[in-house]
Amino acid sequence: MKAVTIDAYGETPRLSEQPLPKVGPDSVLVRVRAAGLNPVDWHVAGGALDPMVYAYFPLTMGWDVAGVVERVGVGVSEFAVGDEVIAYNRQDFAHIGTWAEYTAVPVRSLAPKSQAMSWPEAGGLPLxxxxxxxxxxxxxxxxxxxxxxxxxxxxxxxxxxxxxxxxxxxxxxxxxxxxxxxxxxxxxxxxxxxxxxxxxxxxxxxxxxxxxxxxxxxxxxxxxxxxxxxxxxxxxxxxxxxxxxxxxxxVWVHPSGRDLRELNALAEAGSLRVHVNREFPLAEAQQAVELSRTGKVRGKIVLTVP
Ligand SMILES: NC(=O)c1ccc[n+]([C@@H]2O[C@H](COP(=O)([O-])OP(=O)(O)OC[C@H]3O[C@@H](n4cnc5c(N)ncnc54)[C@H](OP(=O)(O)O)[C@@H]3O)[C@@H](O)[C@H]2O)c1
Incomplete structure (x- = not known):
């Protein structure tokens, strides 16, 4: 699969060919449609979280995802192939990311994608x-x-x-x-x-x-x-x-499928909109990072996967 990766801290993120991530018994494989960008993504890539978080290279960037369940782990009953889902896919280490064609997500972090949101909007919501x-x-x-x-x-x-x-x-x-x-x-x-x-x-x-x-x-x-x-x-x-x-x-944000459902409910009630400032294809991830680094973005930057 194609993924936006770095091979060492401080490198410029680039599109590379990577193996599909392993899918644990309580995880699902998600075909990514949209992945939000957050400042923490470039903090991770720069090594700022290294004192606290193990990183394994090549490191696929990105923690936000909206996409479609492609495969479920053997112990998963809550989601099925074809389900549209969202997640804040931070694990306790940095390696599996969401700026890729596929990502593996633990069920505890997943929620259904609300029909009230487009793919880019849903990808910009979780983190x-x-x-x-x-x-x-x-x-x-x-x-x-x-x-x-x-x-x-x-x-x-x-x-x-x-x-x-x-x-x-x-x-x-x-x-x-x-x-x-x-x-x-x-x-x-x-x-x-x-x-x-x-x-x-x-x-x-x-x-x-x-x-x-x-x-x-x-x-x-x-x-x-x-x-x-x-x-x-x-x-x-x-x-x-x-x-x-x-x-x-x-406050250090924690993944929570339950809290994502609450956010979905707010969106469906018309109380929450995701303002997508700009979309970039995966191949232009570095331009997206540079825009985020200006600190002047209103709303969300989102990477999209066709
Ligand atoms: N601890 C955690 O779990 C956690 C989770 C998420 C985010 N964060 C951190 O929280 C921070 C914000 O994240 P974010 O995703 O919201 O970032 P962001 O989207 O990049 O924030 C950009 C916004 O900051 C505003 N801004 C910049 N300078 C400002 C100033 N001097 N006064 C007032 N507003 C200013 C800009 O508005 P104007 O251009 O209109 O001023 C712009 O809209 C980042 O440092 C991020 O790493 C921490």
Whole structure:
């Protein structure tokens, strides 16, 4: 099969010929139709996760997948050949990826693909959607209140904004540029510029204080959140471990077929849309990575497999 691989950390990802992945007794082989790109993909390829995650080369990149079940492991009864599925296919090591014609996925990570989504939309949902969903859960954004979301227009922030708004929260969302204000409003946020003076601007917008904050950016986002959130236990970051010293939560997204079903339900209720910023064929994975590295992408980048 064709796959986007690297043979060592720091290499440019390239299309190569690879054997089909092994399919465990509780896994399925998925023919990939679309695979989202997330910043972690190029962090892995650059070796940033090496202190925590074993990597085996050649390493196939990508953790998001939408596709069709081609074969099931001997112990699988939950899914059948021909089922349309999605998954956040992170294993406890880096080797089997999703930027390929086929990937093997443990059943625990799988959910049906919702008919409410196109293939590229479904491929862009899992990792970022789960991160948003699990981070909102970590700081108990379950009803109303005011939520500050840093980088509200990004892959993760866009989902978090929509989910929080659908739960009745007032969302104040940060962006680095006024050109993104209409997009943030479309997602359900009141936009505010990040950078110097952010805490002051947020206080003007919400003089009564902010109930929870979600950092999908890094930098001084946790420190700014601490200035405006009433209870620091309701600050979560997915990028900055210093949040724990304040009593907040660091969130590392975990694969969950169950949580993906919840995201499907939101999409089917019309409360969640996947904004596909741009699609690339597998062969242009490196161009897709370069676009992601700009840090300026609104919504999701998705690789597609014909
Ligand atoms: N711990 C975990 O499990 C986990 C899971 C997923 C992601 N992450 C991390 O979370 C971060 C976000 O991921 P992502 O997929 O959402 O990334 P992304 O899609 O690449 O985020 C890009 C967005 O960031 C916004 N942005 C850039 N600079 C900004 C600034 N100074 N102020 C406000 N917004 C800014 C941009 O909006 P504008 O251009 O409008 O400013 C853009 O829309 C990454 O570092 C990623 O590695 C961690």
């Amino acid at each position: 970022a959607g789960l991160t948003a969903y699990q981070a909102l859960g970590a700081v108990h954004v379950e009803g109303g209140g005011t939520v500050l979301i840093h980088a509200a227009g990004g892959g993760v922030g866009g989902f978090a904004t929509q989910i929080a708004a659908s739960r009745g929260a007032r969302v104040i969302g940060t962006t680095s540029r006024t050109e993104s204000f209409p997009f943030l409003r479309e997602l359900g946020a009141e936009p505010v510029l990040s950078g110097d003076g952010l805490a002051e601007r947020v206080r003007e917008m919400a003089p009564e204080g902010v109930d929870a904050a979600l950092d999908f950016l890094g930098g001084d986002a946790v420190a700014v959140s601490a200035e405006v959130v009433k209870n620091p236990a309701r600050i979560a970051s997915v990028v900055d471990g210093s949040v724990k010293a304040l009593g907040g939560r660091y």
